[in-house]
Structures are given as structure tokens and as C-alpha cells.
Amino acid sequence: MKIAGHTMGTPELSLLEAIDLFADMGLDGIEIVVQDGYKSGFSPAAGKEEIVDVKKAAERRGLEIVCLTPYLSHYNSLDEQVRQQEVEQLKKIIDQAQNLNVSFIRIYGGSFSGDEQDPNGEKRKRLVQSMREAGDYAAKAGVTLIIENHFNTMTVTATETAEILAEINHPAVKSLYDQANLAFVGAEEYTKAIPVQDGFIALVHAKDLVFREGKGPFKASSVSHVSEDERTVNSRVIGQGILPWPEILKSLKEHGFDGWLSMEYERRWHPQDLPHASEGMAEGARYLRQCLKSLEEETV
Numbered sequence: 001m002k003i004a005g006h007t008m009g010t011p012e013l014s015l016l017e018a019i020d021l022f023a024d025m026g027l028d029g030i031e032i033v034v035q036d037g038y039k040s041g042f043s044p045a046a047g048k049e050e051i052v053d054v055k056k057a058a059e060r061r062g063l064e065i066v067c068l069t070p071y072l073s074h075y076n077s078l079d080e081q082v083r084q085q086e087v088e089q090l091k092k093i094i095d096q097a098q099n100l101n102v103s104f105i106r107i108y109g110g111s112f113s114g115d116e117q118d119p120n121g122e123k124r125k126r127l128v129q130s131m132r133e134a135g136d137y138a139a140k141a142g143v144t145l146i147i148e149n150h151f152n153t154m155t156v157t158a159t160e161t162a163e164i165l166a167e168i169n170h171p172a173v174k175s176l177y178d179q180a181n182l183a184f185v186g187a188e189e190y191t192k193a194i195p196v197q198d199g200f201i202a203l204v205h206a207k208d209l210v211f212r213e214g215k216g217p218f219k220a221s222s223v224s225h226v227s228e229d230e231r232t233v234n235s236r237v238i239g240q241g242i243l244p245w246p247e248i249l250k251s252l253k254e255h256g257f258d259g260w261l262s263m264e265y266e267r268r269w270h271p272q273d274l275p276h277a278s279e280g281m282a283e284g285a286r287y288l289r290q291c292l293k294s295l296e297e298e299t300v
């Protein structure tokens with residue numbers, strides 16, 4: 001398995017500075033935020049000429065651009081114009097990925113808050129339709145769309161993610177497995193989450209957390225992140241929280257996964273929890289490397 005850094009972890013740095021930092025850490029790749037106004041990323045509207053410096057910088061430092069991470073979510077909108085606009089915006093990001101030789105694009109499984117209902121399954125149908133349309137476009141570009149198990153979407157749990165992927169049934173649409181996301185919403189343990197997504201997992205988000213005392217059930221008002229008053233967990237450097245990463249990595253390997261671990265270091269959202277990436281992300285990378293080394297020694 002290879003290790004990438006996520007620019008969510010470098011809000012203070014420009015994208016070119018983040019590339020240098022990750023290369024200096026000895027990381028293998030980078031996952032890049034695609035959103036207007038974020039310093040450590042680029043705009044969804046950026047053209048080929050605008051991102052050529054990013055490609056050159058990554059190539060110069062021997063860093064693979066693994067994944068682009070936009071914040072589109074209205075793939076399941078019942079307003080057909082809104083749904084089509086979202087798919088068209090995603091196609092532009094697929095073009096960016098092709099220009100950068102990027103393998104993956106992170107996808108939200110629609111927008112669907114915890115108290116929403118879909119009694120006739122119409123929103124789910126729209127999500128499936130959107131992913132098939134975008135999947136066809138992505139396949140021609142050599143890009144895979146990876147749906148993340150994420151709160152306030154239609155793929156909160158690993159089981160939901162696997163079921164929707166089976167319905168989409170497209171070779172260019174897979175899953176992004178995030179065990180921390182499952183943990184703080186009270187969903188599956190890794191012992192179930194990995195087997196149920198067997199054959200679907202294309203990339204893994206690595207992060208860590210601890211639960212706050214005296215907090216009630218999880219609920220968030222946004223798709224992208226949790227506001228401070230809604231939080232039920234605190235972010236931690238990988239290896240310093242509750243997630244059993246040695247066991248998770250072993251299970252992934254047993255189920256045939258040998259791809260990318262992207263460190264989704266959430267300093268952008270929770271800087272009070274985490275030190276600068278040069279310290280905390282570097283420590284997380286060392287921990288993951290040790291886990292992988294131990295796993296390799298076990299199987300020799």
C-alpha cells in the first residue's frame with residue numbers, strides 16, 4: 001500500500017507548498033481539495049493552463065496526484081436542472097483529473113440529511129442515474145469515481161455504500177472507505193465494513209479520533225463537515241486515537257486491497273485538535289509505515 005497526504009491537512013499552505021511538504025515527508029502521493037477559495041487546492045473552474053504548474057511541481061518532486069476532492073453533492077436532487085448541473089460540474093472535474101493524470105475523484109453519495117425521507121426511492125434513483133452518466137464520462141477519461149461513506153449522504157454506512165454501488169453497477173464507480181466516518185456515526189466496525197465492500201474499495205481515508213464525553217447522538221447540519229457545537233469526537237494524529245489501524249490494514253490486505261491510504265488530516269476543519277501537518281501528518285505517516293512494515297513481516 002502507498003501513503004498520500006490530503007490537502008485538507010494543510011490549510012495554511014499553498015498547493016505548491018503542500019506538494020513540497022508531502023514530498024519532504026517521503027509520501028508517495030497527494031489528494032487535492034477542489035473548491036473555490038481554499039488556499040491549498042484549486043477551483044473547479046480552473047482550466048488546463050491554470051493547473052499545469054501543479055502537475056509539473058508534483059512530477060518534479062516525484063509525487064503522484066492520486067485523487068481530486070470536490071464538494072458537489074446534489075447528484076440525487078429531484079430538481080432535474082439542479083441534478084444535471086451537478087453532473088456537468090463533475091464532468092469538468094473529470095477533465096481536470098484527466099489533464100493531471102489523476103486516477104480518482106472523491107464523490108459524495110448525494111445530499112441526504114439524517115431526518116430526510118425517500119419513501120418512493122426517487123432520490124436514490126437520481127443518484128444512481130447521475131453516477132452512471134458520470135461513470136461513462138469518467139471511464140473514457142481513465143478516471144474512477146469513488147463514493148465515500150459519509151454523513152448526510154445516501155451512503156452513510158458501508159452497507160449502504162455497497163448496496164448503492166451494486167445498483168449503479170459501473171466499472172468506473174467504486175468506493176472510498178473511511179472507517180473514522182463509520183465510527184463517529186455509530187455504523188459498522190471494520191470487521192463488517194471491509195467484507196461488505198469487498199471488491200468495491202478503491203481508496204482508503206486514514207485518520208483518527210477520540211469520543212467526547214457526555215455527547216448525545218451524532219447529527220450534522222452540513223455535508224462537508226461538522227460544526228463545533230455538533231461535534232461528538234475530537235480529531236487525533238493517526239495512531240493516537242481509538243481506531244485499530246494495524247487490524248484495519250491487515251483486514252484490507254486479506255481482502256485484496258493494495259492501494260492508496262490517503263491521510264485525511266482534518267486540520268482545515270479542526271485546527272484546535274491537530275498540530276501543523278509538518279508535525280502531525282508526518283507522525284501519522286511514520287505510524288502507518290510501521291504498521292505496514294509489521295504487516296509485511298507477518299506474511300513473510
